[in-house]
Amino acid sequence: MAKNFSMYGLPEEVIFCTKCVMSNQRPQSVVEFKNSNNQKSGLNIDKNSCVCDACNYNETKKKINWEKRERELIELLEKYRKSSGYDCVVPGSGGKDSAFTAHVLKYKYGMNPLTVTWAPHMYTDIGWQNFDNWIKVGGFDNILFSPNGKVHRLLTKLAFKNLLHPFQPFIIGQKIIGPLIALKFNIPLIFYGENQAEYGNAVEENANPQMDSKFFSQKNNSEIILGGEKLSNILNKFNFKLNDFEPYIAPKINDLMEKKIEQRYLGYYLKWDPQECYYYAAKNTGFRPNTERTEGSYSKYSSIDDKIDPFHYFLTHIKFGLGRASYDAAQEIRNEKITRDEGINLVKKYDSEFPNKYFREFLEYIDINEKDFFSTLDSFRSPHLWKKDKDEWKLLQKIY
Numbered sequence: 001m002a003k004n005f006s007m008y009g010l011p012e013e014v015i016f017c018t019k020c021v022m023s024n025q026r027p028q029s030v031v032e033f034k035n036s037n038n039q040k041s042g043l044n045i046d047k048n049s050c051v052c053d054a055c056n057y058n059e060t061k062k063k064i065n066w067e068k069r070e071r072e073l074i075e076l077l078e079k080y081r082k083s084s085g086y087d088c089v090v091p092g093s094g095g096k097d098s099a100f101t102a103h104v105l106k107y108k109y110g111m112n113p114l115t116v117t118w119a120p121h122m123y124t125d126i127g128w129q130n131f132d133n134w135i136k137v138g139g140f141d142n143i144l145f146s147p148n149g150k151v152h153r154l155l156t157k158l159a160f161k162n163l164l165h166p167f168q169p170f171i172i173g174q175k176i177i178g179p180l181i182a183l184k185f186n187i188p189l190i191f192y193g194e195n196q197a198e199y200g201n202a203v204e205e206n207a208n209p210q211m212d213s214k215f216f217s218q219k220n221n222s223e224i225i226l227g228g229e230k231l232s233n234i235l236n237k238f239n240f241k242l243n244d245f246e247p248y249i250a251p252k253i254n255d256l257m258e259k260k261i262e263q264r265y266l267g268y269y270l271k272w273d274p275q276e277c278y279y280y281a282a283k284n285t286g287f288r289p290n291t292e293r294t295e296g297s298y299s300k301y302s303s304i305d306d307k308i309d310p311f312h313y314f315l316t317h318i319k320f321g322l323g324r325a326s327y328d329a330a331q332e333i334r335n336e337k338i339t340r341d342e343g344i345n346l347v348k349k350y351d352s353e354f355p356n357k358y359f360r361e362f363l364e365y366i367d368i369n370e371k372d373f374f375s376t377l378d379s380f381r382s383p384h385l386w387k388k389d390k391d392e393w394k395l396l397q398k399i400y
């Protein structure tokens, strides 16, 4: 049987993990599911024994000697702790994970972190309250960096139009802000929270406590791509100067190396459990969950600070068949908060829900009309995932 072709190099055959609800369509990850006997998946793969990398990593996590890892952390911190001035940078929003990271580093391990925040596109009320509490109740110094709104909105629009990924400029900024501040203030250590291996990036990423430095590889400014377009093209097409894009141009790896700036993540040293981070942040930094569940999911406490967040996940549902409930449920199944069957039901109920609440604001923010929004969205539906039935788009492969 001829298969429908897939866009953006996604695997043509959709395979779901048998332990959680993730599929092999999740990008930026090791999408080769492994058989239970750890054979890399081949053509005649037994779908009934596929396990995703995040679930495999979860098993690895159980075998890690966490006491030994904590001793490694204490040794590392001994090396950097200062009695005056900042000794580490903690980038974050004041959400549960960064709130936890900054708080244990300062109040359990006696460090003096400078927290830095790359502002969301549009703060939600609860997001702003949690950020404010992080600083005032949690007790931290913080630099809130807000990029030039005209530039940021343009890049967000381009990223939506070119990649159906309006969150991309935020993600880039968020990656850059820590190293940028560390360089400016001469702070030699940057601490992040959990590692992406928790969510399905290469397991190997967690065998090393240092952050991947590929992102900071040397590039000429003319080769930099933002929002799916070359920076040189953006400068030709729009009325901006190179200087305007300063916050999106990553510091060079050589500069980081010269100043001996280390990037670490706490998830290597301490066993990461998002729900435990939530309880910790609620107790120590005044973190509050939302009063209502997030659109597209059932959860109330993760990624709630940006009005664009629900669109990010809704659009991953369009591109990869994986919406927010899929990501939330996969994580909670792994951490044994819910069963796989419960997870499947939640995905069925919420994954494809359209984020209505901030729709008008989102359209206004990226300056496009509703018609444009939906036609762009439809042009990103890969034929191996979606089929139009009369007037309705149907997802071909579902876990339920």
Ligand SMILES: [Zn+2]
Pocket: 017, 018, 019, 020, 021, 022, 051, 052, 053, 054, 055, 056
């Ligand atoms: Zn899995």
